[in-house]
Amino acid sequence: MPQNEHIELFQKRYGRRLDHEERQRKKEARSVHKKAEYAQKALGIKGKLYAKKRYAEKVQMKKTLAMHAESDGKRRSNEEPKKGAIPAYLLDREQASRSKVLSNTVKQKRKEKAGKWEVPLPKVRPIAEEEVFKVLRSGKRKRKQWKRMITKATFVGQSFTRKPPKYERFIRPTGLRFTKAHVTHPELKTTFCLEIIGVKKNPNGQTMTQMGVITKGTVIEVNVSELGLVTPGGKVVWGKYAQVTNNPENDGCINAVLLV
Amino acid sequence: MPVYNFKALPTVPSASDLLDVVLSKTQRQTPTVVRGKWQISRIRQFYMRKVKYTQQTFHDKLGKVLDSFPKLDDIHPFYSDLMNVLYDRDHYKLALGQIHTAVGLIDKIAKDYVRLLKYGDSLYRCKQLKKAALGRMCTLMKKQKASLVYLEQVRQHMSRLPSIDPNTRTLLVCGYPNVGKSSFMNTVTRADVEVEPYAFTTKSLYVGHMDFKYLRWQVIDTPGILDRPLETRNTIEMQSITALAHLRAVILYIVDISEQCGYTIAQQAALFHSIKPLFANKPLLVVCNKTDAQAMEDLPQKSKDLLEEMKKAADMNCAGLTASMVVDSSSADGGLVTMSTLKEDGVSDVKNKACEMLLMSRVDQKLKTRKTNDVLNRLHVALPSTGVRAPNIPKSVLANAKAGYPKSERKTEKDLQEENGGAGVYSMDVRKNYLLEKDEWKYDKIPEIFDGHNVADFVDPDIEERLAELEREEEAMLQEEENQMDEESEDDLTAEEKQTLKKIRAKKSKIIMDHRKKKQKGQGSAHIARKHDTERRLTSRRMRDELGEMGVDASAAIERNRGRSVTRRGKKRALEDDEDMEGRSKSRSKSRSAVLGRTHSSKSRSRSRGPSVAHSAEPGSGFKHSAQKMKAQILSDKMQRKMQKLARKGEGDRIIPNEMPKHLFSGKRGIGKTDRR
Numbered sequence: 026m027p028q029n030e031h032i033e034l035f036q037k038r039y040g041r042r043l044d045h046e047e048r049q050r051k052k053e054a055r056s057v058h059k060k061a062e063y064a065q066k067a068l069g070i071k072g073k074l075y076a077k078k079r080y081a082e083k084v085q086m087k088k089t090l091a092m093h094a095e096s097d098g099k100r101r102s103n104e105e106p107k108k109g110a111i112p113a114y115l116l117d118r119e120q121a122s123r124s125k126v127l128s129n130t131v132k133q134k135r136k137e138k139a140g141k142w143e144v145p146l147p148k149v150r151p152i153a154e155e156e157v158f159k160v161l162r163s164g165k166r167k168r169k170q171w172k173r174m175i176t177k178a179t180f181v182g183q184s185f186t187r188k189p190p191k192y193e194r195f196i197r198p199t200g201l202r203f204t205k206a207h208v209t210h211p212e213l214k215t216t217f218c219l220e221i222i223g224v225k226k227n228p229n230g231q232t233m234t235q236m237g238v239i240t241k242g243t244v245i246e247v248n249v250s251e252l253g254l255v256t257p258g259g260k261v262v263w264g265k266y267a268q269v270t271n272n273p274e275n276d277g278c279i280n281a282v283l284l285v
Numbered sequence: 286m287p288v289y290n291f292k293a294l295p296t297v298p299s300a301s302d303l304l305d306v307v308l309s310k311t312q313r314q315t316p317t318v319v320r321g322k323w324q325i326s327r328i329r330q331f332y333m334r335k336v337k338y339t340q341q342t343f344h345d346k347l348g349k350v351l352d353s354f355p356k357l358d359d360i361h362p363f364y365s366d367l368m369n370v371l372y373d374r375d376h377y378k379l380a381l382g383q384i385h386t387a388v389g390l391i392d393k394i395a396k397d398y399v400r401l402l403k404y405g406d407s408l409y410r411c412k413q414l415k416k417a418a419l420g421r422m423c424t425l426m427k428k429q430k431a432s433l434v435y436l437e438q439v440r441q442h443m444s445r446l447p448s449i450d451p452n453t454r455t456l457l458v459c460g461y462p463n464v465g466k467s468s469f470m471n472t473v474t475r476a477d478v479e480v481e482p483y484a485f486t487t488k489s490l491y492v493g494h495m496d497f498k499y500l501r502w503q504v505i506d507t508p509g510i511l512d513r514p515l516e517t518r519n520t521i522e523m524q525s526i527t528a529l530a531h532l533r534a535v536i537l538y539i540v541d542i543s544e545q546c547g548y549t550i551a552q553q554a555a556l557f558h559s560i561k562p563l564f565a566n567k568p569l570l571v572v573c574n575k576t577d578a579q580a581m582e583d584l585p586q587k588s589k590d591l592l593e594e595m596k597k598a599a600d601m602n603c604a605g606l607t608a609s610m611v612v613d614s615s616s617a618d619g620g621l622v623t624m625s626t627l628k629e630d631g632v633s634d635v636k637n638k639a640c641e642m643l644l645m646s647r648v649d650q651k652l653k654t655r656k657t658n659d660v661l662n663r664l665h666v667a668l669p670s671t672g673v674r675a676p677n678i679p680k681s682v683l684a685n686a687k688a689g690y691p692k693s694e695r696k697t698e699k700d701l702q703e704e705n706g707g708a709g710v711y712s713m714d715v716r717k718n719y720l721l722e723k724d725e726w727k728y729d730k731i732p733e734i735f736d737g738h739n740v741a742d743f744v745d746p747d748i749e750e751r752l753a754e755l756e757r758e759e760e761a762m763l764q765e766e767e768n769q770m771d772e773e774s775e776d777d778l779t780a781e782e783k784q785t786l787k788k789i790r791a792k793k794s795k796i797i798m799d800h801r802k803k804k805q806k807g808q809g810s811a812h813i814a815r816k817h818d819t820e821r822r823l824t825s826r827r828m829r830d831e832l833g834e835m836g837v838d839a840s841a842a843i844e845r846n847r848g849r850s851v852t853r854r855g856k857k858r859a860l861e862d863d864e865d866m867e868g869r870s871k872s873r874s875k876s877r878s879a880v881l882g883r884t885h886s887s888k889s890r891s892r893s894r895g896p897s898v899a900h901s902a903e904p905g906s907g908f909k910h911s912a913q914k915m916k917a918q919i920l921s922d923k924m925q926r927k928m929q930k931l932a933r934k935g936e937g938d939r940i941i942p943n944e945m946p947k948h949l950f951s952g953k954r955g956i957g958k959t960d961r962r
Binding site for chain 2: 028
């Protein structure tokens with residue numbers, strides 16, 4: 026015991042007060058009411074946070090209770106089948122009780138198996154050109170409207186240099202250029218921050234692909250040399266395709282799933 | 286010199302608490318209402334502010350933690366080693382380093398997202414970006430959960446560390462477990478350390494304070510040490526090793542000669558020799574404890590030899606420090622220092638001896654430094670001259686003292702009191718000591734009130750002088766007045782003349798009064814507006830009367846005054862009169878109309894000409910002929926007209942009295958003109 030722990034020292038020397046246990050018990054018993062009172066009284070963001078916390082606790086408790094109940098149910102379902110004829114509409118009940126027995130882990134595994142063969146994002150929302158290209162007015166009187174600025178995330182190759190302003194029809198602002206993507210390997214269940222090599226295909230059209238616009242569902246090529254993947258022939262793979270799963274312009278980052 | 290007070294470290298919030306605090310602060314301190322119809326730049330700014338504010342709050346909160354925790358490289362080596370032992374240096378540094386990195390990352394995230402927000406083109410997108418930014422910051426902080434928890438624990442432990450000053454006078458008590466270190470501490474100081482009859486009762490460093498030679502001393506009680514290699518020692522032992530290694534203190538190595546602690550004297554001696562390197566450069570004292578259980582004399586010779594050997598080693602250790610101390614410690618008792626903490630036997634001797642040793646060594650060390658020479662050069666200790674310095678008593682006093690003092694003749698007040706009935710009865714005569722001009726005045730009666738005046742008010746030591754002075758002054762003034770009166774006395778006037786003088790004066794004063802009144806009304810100008818003349822006194826009739834009274838003929842003046850309102854007909858007549866007058870008088874008092882008439886008109890001139898002045902160009906006036914002069918006159922009149930209309934002081938006056946007249950600049954503009962609203 027360090028030198029300055031006076032309370033502990035006192036308790037060690039002289040013990041606690043005689044009704045300490047009783048007080049503790051009562052305090053604990055009262056705590057439920059206290060919490061409930063606070064939950065009703067708390068206002069604003071504090072109230073919200075507290076309610077959320079309590080809700081999460083309750084859910085957790087119900088889940089654990091349910092788990093216990095399930096294990097109980099398992100035992101019950103193992104009962105001997107009743108003798109004699111049973112009407113068809115009662116047969117189903119037994120079946121149901123058995124299905125309940127299946128543990129959550131099995132369900133999880135099934136789900137995973139099903140998901141494995143799905144294409145990550147089969148459908149995407151079509152994006153209008155108006156949304157992607159913002160018209161910039163130019164000229165002394167701002168009358169000319171032939172310039173466009175791309176308002177989505179873009180990938181621009183390293184060797185790219187901008188054209189002179191007179192000929193530059195599409196502007197890809199540097200603030201929205203991305204060079205890296207968070208790529209998830211679906212089998213390894215891990216995510217890597219990988220460099221983008223290029224945009225393979227944007228579902229919204231050829232122009233978008235050429236422009237290097239990255240929207241949700243775009244297939245990009247990423248540099249996977251860090252992962253150390255090897256082809257059956259023994260060569261190191263360094264470029265692989267991945268599909269973007271988020272809206273990069275809204276999230277400020279690119280998340281993608283590796284296509285294996 | 287830094288002060289080691291770790292009690293004031295601010296609490297380190299847990300990760301979830303920190304998030305709640307920071308996010309709710311952002312919610313509270315930044316605006317919360319945003320509308321989609323706002324200008325996009327305003328919406329962007331609204332969300333940028335949120336992102337930046339959150340980042341700043343994180344930065345401040347974590348920065349405070351980083352600043353307050355001590356840097357292991359900066360603090361005293363004793364503390365840095367102690368913290369290494371207690372909290373593991375690497376772990377500590379790693380935790381702080383991770384927090385530091387997190388701060389940097391949060392700053393970077395904020396910067397990135399603020400840049401992205403600049404391209405946000407809708408409220409929805411800006412909001413999503415803000416959400417992503419805050420989310421990423423929070424995720425980062427959640428990953429620092431373990432570091433924050435660790436730092437909070439370290440803080441709590443550090444705040445309970447005893448406040449050891451590594452540079453002050455210190456006694457350091459060490460030895461095997463259960464040899465009586467803590468009991469020594471308890472007897473010497475008021476620290477109230479736990480003492481139990483088992484090993485490792487003391488598990489950390491304890492500090493107590495005591496007084497010796499009016500100085501404050503710090504006593505440090507260390508946990509027991511076992512004799513084993515350094516690598517295998519546990520945290521508890523390492524604390525005492527740290528203290529031994531880094532504190533410049535006198536070390537009391539306590540040996541239990543009764544061997545009740547479970548270790549033989551041989552074992553204790555072995556430990557002493559194995560940790561000897563730690564004692565280098567420090568005064569060292571071997572103390573034999575528990576003499577109540579085992580007398581020193583009854584020890585077997587073998588043990589005695591061991592103790593002697595330790596003693597010798599200790600002396601050798603001290604010999605390196607000062608020459609004087611060896612002499613002192615060996616001559617003190619020639620043997621070992623013994624005590625019994627149970628019976629409190631010899632404890633104070635041990636204390637005194639240890640303190641003396643440390644003081645001496647500290648002084649010696651100070652003397653060895655270069656600084657002392659600088660100070661010594663400037664010091665001069667003045668010593669009294671040798672020889673007898675007896676007190677100087679005058680001879681007469683000595684003679685008197687021998688012969689006895691003669692009895693004084695004078696009667697003191699006390700003597701009088703004794704004669705006249707003692708204290709309380711006798712009242713002292715105050716008046717007999719009065720200093721007055723004559724002695725017989727001493728007992729005169731003085732009234733308090735005389736002629737209705739308080740006598741005390743007039744008592745003034747130099748009243749006579751001042752009175753005399755006043756009288757002289759008055760006399761002088763009277764004299765002067767008399768002289769003046771002599772010069773202009775009215776006495777030689779007749780009664781009639783006096784009457785006239787009176788009249789004259791009255792008149793004079795009246796005139797002055799009137800003039801003043803007039804001046805007030807007319808505000809200094811000669812003319813007085815008719816409206817001010819309420820009594821209708823400024824009439825020409827009155828003027829005539831009054832001037833007539835004074836013997837002045839005012840008829841001409843009145844005529845001139847009247848001339849203005851006279852009809853043409855009347856004027857004509859006046860002209861004729863004037864012609865008659867021309868021959869007779871050429872007096873200057875001619876009415877204006879008369880003058881005008883004469884300059885302009887000959888009899889042949891037609892009536893239509895207006896009364897204009899001076900048409901002929903005088904030579905030297907710069908005009909060729911009268912026509913030119915007239916033209917100039919007209920032009921200047923024209924100029925004047927405009928200036929006067931606008932109330933200008935002159936050509937240079939371009940002031941605009943009201944730049945924005947209210948009536949022209951307020952209200953709605955309808956179909957009318959701008960100058961009429």
